[in-house]
Amino acid sequence: MTVHSSVGAVTQVVLLSDAQRENLxxxxxxANHRIPSFMAADLVIQLSCTLKTKPDRGSFGFGTVFTxxxxxxxxxxxxxxQAPLIKPFGDLSLHPACSSLHYGIQLFEGLKAYRGDGDRLxxxxxxxxxxxxxxxAKRACLPAFDQSELLECIRRLxxxxxxxxxxxxSASLYIRPTLISTEPTLGVKKPSRALLYVILSxxxxxxxxxxxxxxxxxxxxxxxxxxxxxxxxxxxxxxxSALFAQYEAVDYGCQQVLWLYGEDHxxxxxxxxxxxxxxxxxxxxxxxxxxxxxxxxxxxxxxxxILELTRKWDEFKVTERFLxxxxxxxxxxxxxxxxxxxxxxxxxxxxxGHVTYQGKSLKIPCQGENSTLxxxxxxxxxxxxxxxxxSDWTFLV
Amino acid sequence: MTVHSSVGAVTQVVLLSDAQRENLxxxxxxANHRIPSFMAADLVIQLSCTLKTKPDRGSFGFGTVFTxxxxxxxxxxxxxxQAPLIKPFGDLSLHPACSSLHYGIQLFEGLKAYRGDGDRLxxxxxxxxxxxxxxxAKRACLPAFDQSELLECIRRLxxxxxxxxxxxxSASLYIRPTLISTEPTLGVKKPSRALLYVILSxxxxxxxxxxxxxxxxxxxxxxxxxxxxxxxxxxxxxxxSALFAQYEAVDYGCQQVLWLYGEDHxxxxxxxxxxxxxxxxxxxxxxxxxxxxxxxxxxxxxxxxILELTRKWDEFKVTERFLxxxxxxxxxxxxxxxxxxxxxxxxxxxxxGHVTYQGKSLKIPCQGENSTLxxxxxxxxxxxxxxxxxSDWTFLV
Numbered sequence: 133m134t135v136h137s138s139v140g141a142v143t144q145v146v147l148l149s150d151a152q153r154e155n156l157x158x159x160x161x162x163a164n165h166r167i168p169s170f171m172a173a174d175l176v177i178q179l180s181c182t183l184k185t186k187p188d189r190g191s192f193g194f195g196t197v198f199t200x201x202x203x204x205x206x207x208x209x210x211x212x213x214q215a216p217l218i219k220p221f222g223d224l225s226l227h228p229a230c231s232s233l234h235y236g237i238q239l240f241e242g243l244k245a246y247r248g249d250g251d252r253l254x255x256x257x258x259x260x261x262x263x264x265x266x267x268x269a270k271r272a273c274l275p276a277f278d279q280s281e282l283l284e285c286i287r288r289l290x291x292x293x294x295x296x297x298x299x300x301x302s303a304s305l306y307i308r309p310t311l312i313s314t315e316p317t318l319g320v321k322k323p324s325r326a327l328l329y330v331i332l333s334x335x336x337x338x339x340x341x342x343x344x345x346x347x348x349x350x351x352x353x354x355x356x357x358x359x360x361x362x363x364x365x366x367x368x369x370x371x372x373s374a375l376f377a378q379y380e381a382v383d384y385g386c387q388q389v390l391w392l393y394g395e396d397h398x399x400x401x402x403x404x405x406x407x408x409x410x411x412x413x414x415x416x417x418x419x420x421x422x423x424x425x426x427x428x429x430x431x432x433x434x435x436x437x438i439l440e441l442t443r444k445w446d447e448f449k450v451t452e453r454f455l456x457x458x459x460x461x462x463x464x465x466x467x468x469x470x471x472x473x474x475x476x477x478x479x480x481x482x483x484x485g486h487v488t489y490q491g492k493s494l495k496i497p498c499q500g501e502n503s504t505l506x507x508x509x510x511x512x513x514x515x516x517x518x519x520x521x522x523s524d525w526t527f528l529v
Numbered sequence: 530m531t532v533h534s535s536v537g538a539v540t541q542v543v544l545l546s547d548a549q550r551e552n553l554x555x556x557x558x559x560a561n562h563r564i565p566s567f568m569a570a571d572l573v574i575q576l577s578c579t580l581k582t583k584p585d586r587g588s589f590g591f592g593t594v595f596t597x598x599x600x601x602x603x604x605x606x607x608x609x610x611q612a613p614l615i616k617p618f619g620d621l622s623l624h625p626a627c628s629s630l631h632y633g634i635q636l637f638e639g640l641k642a643y644r645g646d647g648d649r650l651x652x653x654x655x656x657x658x659x660x661x662x663x664x665x666a667k668r669a670c671l672p673a674f675d676q677s678e679l680l681e682c683i684r685r686l687x688x689x690x691x692x693x694x695x696x697x698x699s700a701s702l703y704i705r706p707t708l709i710s711t712e713p714t715l716g717v718k719k720p721s722r723a724l725l726y727v728i729l730s731x732x733x734x735x736x737x738x739x740x741x742x743x744x745x746x747x748x749x750x751x752x753x754x755x756x757x758x759x760x761x762x763x764x765x766x767x768x769x770s771a772l773f774a775q776y777e778a779v780d781y782g783c784q785q786v787l788w789l790y791g792e793d794h795x796x797x798x799x800x801x802x803x804x805x806x807x808x809x810x811x812x813x814x815x816x817x818x819x820x821x822x823x824x825x826x827x828x829x830x831x832x833x834x835i836l837e838l839t840r841k842w843d844e845f846k847v848t849e850r851f852l853x854x855x856x857x858x859x860x861x862x863x864x865x866x867x868x869x870x871x872x873x874x875x876x877x878x879x880x881x882g883h884v885t886y887q888g889k890s891l892k893i894p895c896q897g898e899n900s901t902l903x904x905x906x907x908x909x910x911x912x913x914x915x916x917x918x919x920s921d922w923t924f925l926v
Contacts, residue, residue, distance in 0.1 A: 310630065
């Protein structure tokens with residue numbers, strides 16, 4: 133793949149709908165850049181002259197096939213952010229001492245572009261991803277940037293690779309913004325160089341068989357996150373350290389880990405998803421509950437949207453609260469559990485059918501299709517994502 | 530820098546001294562390879578035709594200047610380990626989705642080559658590093674390898690770049706083995722590809738002013754490691770997640786973090802070092818104490834050597850035990866603390882002079898030079914490292 137042409141600076145004016153304006157970060161109005169940041173107006177575009185063959189519809193897994201272009205933005209302590217560059221997708225050239233490879237100074241985001249109603253491309257609440265990325269950058273000692281400028285650069289990248297957004301309402305284009313240290317020295321210190329880049333990948337279902345409820349393995353011997361750690365940030369170390377437990381779950385015949393915390397075995401997350409329990413609680417109330425954002429829990433955008441959506445319905449109690457395995461076991465015994473599901477950008481909603489805990493296989497109720505809360509939420513969210521429902525959560529590309 | 534020549538496979542026979550034989554891993558005798566591994570006998574060497582100018586003695590910091598060559602060994606699930614390759618030092622070419630950059634699937638080691646007595650090059654207990662690296666590889670779901678084969682490849686690399694080992698007994702050549710996932714897809718899963726590489730860097734002191742005692746900031750709000758995590762492995766995520774606290778320590782006028790754990794504020798590590806307390810304990814005994822290897826603590830090779838060395842002296846009690854801030858504060862009040870120091874490969878021994886805790890600055894006694902335990906241990910260890918004392922901890926290059 134070679135560079136075709138340097139089109140030069142793109143000075144596109146962004147016109148925002150009211151709905152889009154709602155998505156702007158409150159701390160960094162676009163008109164008043166207080167953070168030294170790259171600017172979408174400085175975007176340099178180098179188009180690829182050879183375009184890849186797109187895979188057959190339905191044949192892509194999760195994050196294995198990438199589009200023709202990528203966005204890269206370099207930063208250094210002395211020079212600040214360089215002009216954003218859209219260029220042919222290709223390998224990164226990294227110094228072997230670079231501290232993203234030694235000390236995990238790295239973070240990522242995940243969001244999707246959906247092709248839906250009117251053949252338009254839509255993002256779902258993308259400023260929430262941009263803001264979460266900025267928060268993780270602070271925690272990882274990586275440089276700050278203007279979130280709106282990054283979103284506009286991503287929008288341009290998607291526009292260029294728009295033919296890659298699947299014509300399917302069970303597939304989408306996964307967007308992976310990444311920010312890594314490129315500090316080329318071995319001292320454990322704040323990076324003096326960094327690289328922000330964005331790659332795009334066609335995705336189908338995250339799990340092999342999306343319709344089926346998954347099984348979880350709950351064992352307190354591994355901990356995903358802890359107080360004073362980075363469990364609420366999408367930093368790489370959270371995931372690499374979780375892999376070993378994931379394969380132990382598989383050894384026990386389960387698909388994912390149900391992450392517990394503390395001596396009372398608090399339920400925190402499921403695999404790389406947030407978790408929800410729909411039940412009749414200790415006070416006899418119908419409740420949809422998910423663990424609170426106490427620093428251990430990733431502030432999922434699907435999680436937040438489910439909370440906001442179901443609170444708007446006002447049909448049952450919706451609570452962010454601690455949940456323990458003891459409470460779950462007791463509620464299962466009393467047949468008070470209606471459903472349990474995971475949520476995340478990759479899977480949207482994922483029903484949970486079994487939990488293996490302390491040598492027992494706990495069967496979780498999953499009601500018939502179309503009658504469950506799980507499928508109702510999934511439908512409402514995907515209707516917004518694919519533009520079948522008009523919503524101010526939609527951001528048009 | 531360009532490739533000069535491919536010298537072809539090196540089939541060197543390694544002759545081991547009795548002392549070196551002691552260093553072999555018990556689980557993988559060299560004569561009987563049970564783990565599918567690369568072999569040092571397959572080593573391919575491509576020498577650089579342009580050699581870099583070496584920096585002036587004393588002008589190097591920590592890990593900023595690298596030698597002329599590096600070792601790389603590729604692995605894939607389908608092909609296993611490829612032949613080890615020594616080639617000119619240069620950038621790595623990595624797929625932008627590679628999971629070492631997204632999910633922190635990475636680990637490293639750190640050891641040093643010393644130029645000492647008789648102008649010979651020595652390593653210090655290198656099989657302990659190789660074995661710890663193998664343990665971390667297992668935890669990170671990265672491939673296993675034969676530790677002795679890796680050591681022999683590293684020995685060959687040092688031999689080739691031997692002119693880079695400083696002629697100084699306050700400097701050395703730092704060896705950084707690294708193992709990263711090169712899986713080029715975005716699913717969170719066991720890597721199907723990996724890269725093991727080793728780079729070398731001239732190093733002086735780790736801290737700017739090595740002779741001076743350093744100050745620590747102890748605040749329980751950040752946690753380095755926790756039960757069920759990866760604190761006992763040199764995985765990247767442990768370091769990146771610690772950086773933010775390190776800069777908060779600097780904001781509070783301290784140099785490093787004293788990492789606490791749990792509600793009783795257990796003392797665990799200092800910055801990236803293990804920690805030792807020399808004191809008169811609660812029972813009135815003179816004791817050298819360090820936290821036990823309970824999964825939270827990195828099993829440091831300097832730590833282990835200090836324990837073995839001082840136990841051999843048999844002059845005071847040497848204990849692996851839990852120590853809390855409460856105990857430390859009370860012992861300081863009663864003037865029962867003799868010294869506190871950190872230990873690690875980078876710094877060897879580092880006296881600690883102050884701890885800031887709960888708004889108070891605790892002054893730690895540091896006795897006069899040459900009379901302290903710190904300087905006695907440092908002398909005994911460096912005498913072995915530089916070959917002034919004959920020891921079975923020495924491995925000749």
